[in-house]
Amino acid sequence: MALTTSQNLSKFPPSVRSHLTQVYWTLLFSVLSMSAGLSLHLYTSIGYTIFPQLLVPLFILLTTFYPRKSETEKTRKYLLYCLCTSIGCELGPLIEVTLETDPFILLTAVSGTGVVFLCFTGAAIVAERKSYLFLGGFLSSMLSVLVWFSLLSFLVPVKVEQYVQLYVGLLVFTGYVLYDTQLMIEKAYHGSSDVVTDAVMLFYDCVAIFVRILVVLMKNFRKQEEKEKRRKK
Incomplete structure (x- = not known):
């Protein structure tokens, strides 16, 4: 597998290889920034405040609409890292509950997300x-279905909606990893070298996969606990 990967990478033009390297380094720092946000919540409980909910949309807008020029790439990366830190703060309460339940669940979710990605x-x-x-x-069609299911759940609570969001959503965003990676490569072949935009798309895919794996593991853990309690009774 490693040999095949290196052979295929060597077939890419230098500009494409350079772009891929920059995107994955940016993605790595984005994940580290999110981890910093999670740590910040664990020490300050900032995730329970309104600040992350305000900062995430703000940084999404800034990252999306900030001028896309080579001169502004560093600024856009800093905005991306701020966005990832804010997302980490927003996910903090979920991570806190997971750690209180069983830290091994978090480790499994992180490693599972890494392997899938x-x-x-x-x-x-x-x-x-x-x-x-x-x-x-x-x-795109499946993502639209997920959005409609979410809107429908506000009007008519449907239990199956949770399973659709988790399992179908997991399949959809796993597919997006394939699609976004090849789309990034094709754009690089055609001269587009927007590192931040490509890193953002892959980061969203990672977060979506991570959250769903984590929630599935938490649900399975609680079901197992309930079964054990019933057996003891």
């Missing part, structure tokens, strides 16, 4: 060019 982004890199771009329309 690395396998699927690696598969997109070594695969034939444009082979997964056909997923774009299907994934």
